[in-house]
Amino acid sequence: MTESATGLVLHSPEGVPYRFDPGALCLELLPTGGPGEFARHEVLHEPVNLVVWASRSRLRPSPVVEVTEVELAAARELRAALWRMAVDQAHGRTPRPEDVEVVNDTAAGPPLPVRLLRSDGGAGWARDWGPAATGAQLLSTVARDAVDLFGGPYAHRIRECASEDCYLVFVDTSRPGRRRWCSMERCGNRHKVRALRARREEE
Numbered sequence: 001m002t003e004s005a006t007g008l009v010l011h012s013p014e015g016v017p018y019r020f021d022p023g024a025l026c027l028e029l030l031p032t033g034g035p036g037e038f039a040r041h042e043v044l045h046e047p048v049n050l051v052v053w054a055s056r057s058r059l060r061p062s063p064v065v066e067v068t069e070v071e072l073a074a075a076r077e078l079r080a081a082l083w084r085m086a087v088d089q090a091h092g093r094t095p096r097p098e099d100v101e102v103v104n105d106t107a108a109g110p111p112l113p114v115r116l117l118r119s120d121g122g123a124g125w126a127r128d129w130g131p132a133a134t135g136a137q138l139l140s141t142v143a144r145d146a147v148d149l150f151g152g153p154y155a156h157r158i159r160e161c162a163s164e165d166c167y168l169v170f171v172d173t174s175r176p177g178r179r180r181w182c183s184m185e186r187c188g189n190r191h192k193v194r195a196l197r198a199r200r201e202e203e
Contacts, residue, residue: 008056010186018185023154023171026082026146028057030169035080038167044079047072047135054138063112063129063138071135078106078139082146086169089150090160103150106143109136163187 007021008028022028032053033042043049047067055062067075081102085095113130120126149155149171157172161182168182181187 007058010183012186016186018183020168020170020183020186022169022182023173024145024149025058026142026149027086027158027169027171029053029075029079029142030083030086032079033076034083038083044072044076050075050135050138059112059129059141061128064132065112065135065138066132067135067138071139074106075135075139078102078143083169085146085150086158087160087167089155089158090169095150103143103146106139107147109140111141111144112137161187 007019008031009017010020010031011017020031022030031041032044032049033039044053047069050067050072051065054065081099085099085103088095112133115128115130116125117128118125149158154171154173157177159170159172159179161168161170162180163182166182166187170179170182172179
């Protein structure tokens, strides 16, 4: 998995911003929309929207990407496959072969090119992406991250938020492995408020 602790800034239905860290690059693609009921959250309407997503993702430094309409459609297809795979994994079901095939086919392409550049001042080296990359290379990088996640030691920690009205999916990379909520700012806090109200009513 691509390592980072950046996370995403999402907004609740009330418009309140909160930070959500799904724990993996591939899972960061999911909140951009998806199949079925998730279509109402769609933000990947134009190629530039995928470019913006890449700049806000945990990829650091932000890659320079040029995306075509065909690649945007491929991004939606990959996202749908990842949604189903993540939910199936979270509920103990075997991911569907057709979804795994989408991930494997996408991962088979060349990923974002990387290179070493002299850091500021020339005292050392810094990791950087290559020159303007394609949307296909971006998606291959995302799919390879999914291969690492679903085929790695944290696959059993892919979970769906414990809130009954939240469907965000994350991988729990914490040491104790007890994460239940997409975000303590959002669903974790709402759970605490409800529990407090319930105790007061009982008293």
